[in-house]
Amino acid sequence: MSALEWTQPLQWLILAYFIGINTGYIALNLLSAIPLSRQLGARTAWPLSRLYSGFEPPVSVLVPAYNEETTIVASVRSLLQLNYPEFEVIVVNDGSKDGTLAALIKEFDMVRFPEAYRIRVPVKPVKAVYRSLRQPNLRVIDKENGGGKADASNAAINCARYPLICIVDADGVLERDSLYSAAQPFLEDPLTIAAGGSVRLINGCSVSGGFLDRIGLPRNLLARFQIVEYLRGFLFGRLGWLPLNAVPIISGAFGVFRTERVIAAGGYRTDTLGEDMELTLRLHRLNRLAGRPYRIGFVADPVCWTDAPESLSVLKKQRIRWHRGLGESLLMNRALLFHPKGGAPGWITFPFMAVFEWLGPLLEVAGYVFMIAAFVLGMISAEAFIAFLVLAFGLGLLLSFSALLMEEISFHVYMKSSELALLVVVSILENFGYRQLISCWRLIGLAHWMTGRKATWGEMKRTASWQRVE
Amino acid sequence: MDFATFSDPFIKVAFLTGIAAFAFSFLMVLAIATLRVRLLYRLRRERQLIARWRPLLARVYAEVPATLPALARRDRVLFLHLWNHYHESLRGEVKRNLNEFAQRVGAAKTARRLLKRRAMRVRLLAATSLGYLKDDSEWPTLLALTRDHNPVLALAAARALVSINTQAVVSEIVLLIAERDDWSLAQAGKLLSEAGRQAIAGPLLAALDSVPEAAQRRLLQLVQILGVEGAAPVVRRILRQSKDSELIAAGLRTLRSPADNALARNFLRHPQAFVRIAAVQALGRLGTEQDVPVITELLADRDWWVRYRAAEALCDLLSVEQLARIGATLQDRYGRDMLRHVASERKAQL
Numbered sequence: 169m170s171a172l173e174w175t176q177p178l179q180w181l182i183l184a185y186f187i188g189i190n191t192g193y194i195a196l197n198l199l200s201a202i203p204l205s206r207q208l209g210a211r212t213a214w215p216l217s218r219l220y221s222g223f224e225p226p227v228s229v230l231v232p233a234y235n236e237e238t239t240i241v242a243s244v245r246s247l248l249q250l251n252y253p254e255f256e257v258i259v260v261n262d263g264s265k266d267g268t269l270a271a272l273i274k275e276f277d278m279v280r281f282p283e284a285y286r287i288r289v290p291v292k293p294v295k296a297v298y299r300s301l302r303q304p305n306l307r308v309i310d311k312e313n314g315g316g317k318a319d320a321s322n323a324a325i326n327c328a329r330y331p332l333i334c335i336v337d338a339d340g341v342l343e344r345d346s347l348y349s350a351a352q353p354f355l356e357d358p359l360t361i362a363a364g365g366s367v368r369l370i371n372g373c374s375v376s377g378g379f380l381d382r383i384g385l386p387r388n389l390l391a392r393f394q395i396v397e398y399l400r401g402f403l404f405g406r407l408g409w410l411p412l413n414a415v416p417i418i419s420g421a422f423g424v425f426r427t428e429r430v431i432a433a434g435g436y437r438t439d440t441l442g443e444d445m446e447l448t449l450r451l452h453r454l455n456r457l458a459g460r461p462y463r464i465g466f467v468a469d470p471v472c473w474t475d476a477p478e479s480l481s482v483l484k485k486q487r488i489r490w491h492r493g494l495g496e497s498l499l500m501n502r503a504l505l506f507h508p509k510g511g512a513p514g515w516i517t518f519p520f521m522a523v524f525e526w527l528g529p530l531l532e533v534a535g536y537v538f539m540i541a542a543f544v545l546g547m548i549s550a551e552a553f554i555a556f557l558v559l560a561f562g563l564g565l566l567l568s569f570s571a572l573l574m575e576e577i578s579f580h581v582y583m584k585s586s587e588l589a590l591l592v593v594v595s596i597l598e599n600f601g602y603r604q605l606i607s608c609w610r611l612i613g614l615a616h617w618m619t620g621r622k623a624t625w626g627e628m629k630r631t632a633s634w635q636r637v638e
Numbered sequence: 639m640d641f642a643t644f645s646d647p648f649i650k651v652a653f654l655t656g657i658a659a660f661a662f663s664f665l666m667v668l669a670i671a672t673l674r675v676r677l678l679y680r681l682r683r684e685r686q687l688i689a690r691w692r693p694l695l696a697r698v699y700a701e702v703p704a705t706l707p708a709l710a711r712r713d714r715v716l717f718l719h720l721w722n723h724y725h726e727s728l729r730g731e732v733k734r735n736l737n738e739f740a741q742r743v744g745a746a747k748t749a750r751r752l753l754k755r756r757a758m759r760v761r762l763l764a765a766t767s768l769g770y771l772k773d774d775s776e777w778p779t780l781l782a783l784t785r786d787h788n789p790v791l792a793l794a795a796a797r798a799l800v801s802i803n804t805q806a807v808v809s810e811i812v813l814l815i816a817e818r819d820d821w822s823l824a825q826a827g828k829l830l831s832e833a834g835r836q837a838i839a840g841p842l843l844a845a846l847d848s849v850p851e852a853a854q855r856r857l858l859q860l861v862q863i864l865g866v867e868g869a870a871p872v873v874r875r876i877l878r879q880s881k882d883s884e885l886i887a888a889g890l891r892t893l894r895s896p897a898d899n900a901l902a903r904n905f906l907r908h909p910q911a912f913v914r915i916a917a918v919q920a921l922g923r924l925g926t927e928q929d930v931p932v933i934t935e936l937l938a939d940r941d942w943w944v945r946y947r948a949a950e951a952l953c954d955l956l957s958v959e960q961l962a963r964i965g966a967t968l969q970d971r972y973g974r975d976m977l978r979h980v981a982s983e984r985k986a987q988l
Contacts, residue, residue: 284979304986552646572670
């Protein structure tokens with residue numbers, strides 16, 4: 169048997185993978201046009217009357233914070249200025265080792281309050297609940313550390329008063345109308361139990377008074393690559409699943425949920441690194457399998473701006489953690505896979521996520537390694553090698569540009585033409601090394617999960633350069 | 639050793655797919671560039687249009703300028719956007735001047751024409767504009783649009799019709815609101831509030847009496863939020879006859895008369911917590927000291943929210959001293975905690 173015949177099954181497998189994943193993404197791209205056009209249409213119809221109509225359900229904004237001494241006061245101040253008729257802010261000091269709690273107490277005149285705290289979702293012990301004398305809608309929960317962001321979020325869920333909860337990152341910057349945008353799916357469809365919005369990267373932007381002041385591109389190339397990645401991930405990676413009611417993840421950086429449904433589902437799980445995706449998949453699983461009608465929504469509007477890692481080491485840790493979280497979330501909700509009542513989440517989203525997102529890096533890295541090795545060892549011809557490269561890079565480019573195109577059709581947040589041109593160049597460049605590197609890290613994440621290596625969040629050092637302008 | 643060449647099907651498929659992807663990518667870059675050029679051109683035109691028309695539109699506060707420049711054909715859609723913006727921002731008599739302005743520059747004709755286009759966004763703009771203009775020449779088209787599968791477009795058409803002739807259409811629109819659960823209740827409520835409480839009260843109450851229970855739930859929410867009076871007889875009948883928990887809760891939220899206290903008391907032991915909450919809230923609004931014992935019992939309810947609302951109701955009905963006396967006699971720890979919690983909250987609010 170010749171070398172070509174030996175390797176042919178693997179070649180077909182790699183080809184099938186590349187065509188499969190890209191066909192899937194292109195389909196998501198096309199599907200995302202439906203809700204995007206509807207959401208943009210609604211914005212045109214009610215440009216000003218978007219403002220309070222009196223039906224918006226009150227929202228509890230939950231902010232888990234661990235060692236956020238330097239940023240927490242500014243974050244809470246900006247949260248208190250959100251445009252929304254009725255909301256409360258609950259900050260959870262998750263056993264911080266720095267002065268997070270002291271900073272809050274000092275800035276907002278917090279006093280201990282005899283809260284009738286009810287444990288509806290099990291959490292680590294709560295030491296005290298504080299209430300602001302200046303801001304009646306601000307409370308702080310001081311709890312023992314342990315269980316990570318998930319446990320801190322659960323502690324806040326136990327304290328939430330309102331029918332909707334909005335989980336945000338303590339270091340994220342929200343749009344003034346973010347709550348209003350994210351509440352729309354709940355207003356439009358009473359069956360909505362959760363909704364997310366687009367998260368964008370704040371690197372290169374400037375912030376004033378807790379809100380975005382100027383939008384720009386960062387100087388750091390890694391952060392630029394991630395901007396294109398986020399565009400892909402949010403504009404069609406989430407929106408595309410919406411018509412199928414199969415959005416697989418509501419980002420932990422900003423997500424709105426119906427409080428009672430989250431409590432009924434048991435809150436966030438503390439034994440996974442991907443608690444946001446796990447909860448979203450669990451909501452799909454529990455509701456689908458129980459035959460309860462529900463909807464998980466998504467708004468394309470940028471609602472939250474977050475800081476992207478600008479160093480390889482931090483980015484590597486983040487991606488390994490994300491990939492482990494993905495694997496754990498899928499495994500914890502495996503009952504959804506091909507379940508007769510699983511609907512689109514069980515029959516389309518889950519298999520797609522499992523094969524192309526979770527196991528994908530294995531085939532992707534194997535594909536690159538195999539093709540290079542086979543070419544170097546003379547097992548495949550130059551024509552075959554070139555064909556592979558043309559396919560891999562061509563499809564990669566197609567997806568990046570389609571995300572840019574959607575952005576240009578919809579929000580065009582990068583208004584300088586030079587920035588748009590730069591994003592086009594970045595979309596090309598990311599195919600030469602960056603994507604492959606990310607695949608390798610995701611493969612490491614997969615390996616860590618398979619070998620049962622202890623999972624930790626680790627220290628996420630971020631530059632937060634946007635804060636310097638304040 | 640055998641080598642794959644471009645004649646092999648595997649290589650051929652891969653290569654051609656890749657080339658096609660490159661070609662599409664190139665087209666997309668062209669599309670992005672074209673869109674950006676168009677965006678910049680549109681923004682420049684918008685700036686020019688605003689610079690030209692805003693000073694004229696600003697004069698409608700006093701009167702419509704005697705002479706108006708011709709509105710260029712290519713600027714008509716943009717002008718309608720600007721004109722709609724003014725309509726959204728202004729109140730009162732000025733709107734009449736705005737309409738005269740639009741008629742004189744031919745924008746009304748443009749809106750009628752745009753309503754027949756296929757693009758949804760353009761039809762939305764047209765429907766909204768015709769509503770502001772109170773232009774009934776496209777009444778049948780707008781009426782047909784209220785049945786459109788797209789709820790945003792259908793609601794925009796409904797809003798326009800209500801604006802043009804409330805009396806003629808409000809009954810039909812109320813029935814549509816009851817029937818179409820894909821319509822955002824928030825936007826539907828806004829539409830009805832624009833029509834005015836007086837105009838909607840009759841049709842809303844008539845519909846409430848005739849529609850199925852699922853639709854009654856939607857209408858009762860509107861009755862509550864819009865503060866429509868006169869729903870009490872229907873609500874009383876619902877509370878006496880219905881087994882639908884959500885409908886009962888919606889009905890309890892609309893109670894406004896102390897005469898209905900007895901009705902609210904009937905639901906304090908309902909198996910559904912949200913019904914008990916609505917009942918205790920009704921007693922908090924309308925109750926008297928006579929209701930205190932039954933509300934106090936709910937401080938020991940298994941549901942946190944029922945306990946919370948019961949404590950709130952007691953705070954509404956009693957003085958601080960009376961509350962302290964009740965707190966001292968309570969055997970249930972959860973009830974005591976809750977009373978302390980709500981009392982501290984009230985104190986902090988003061």
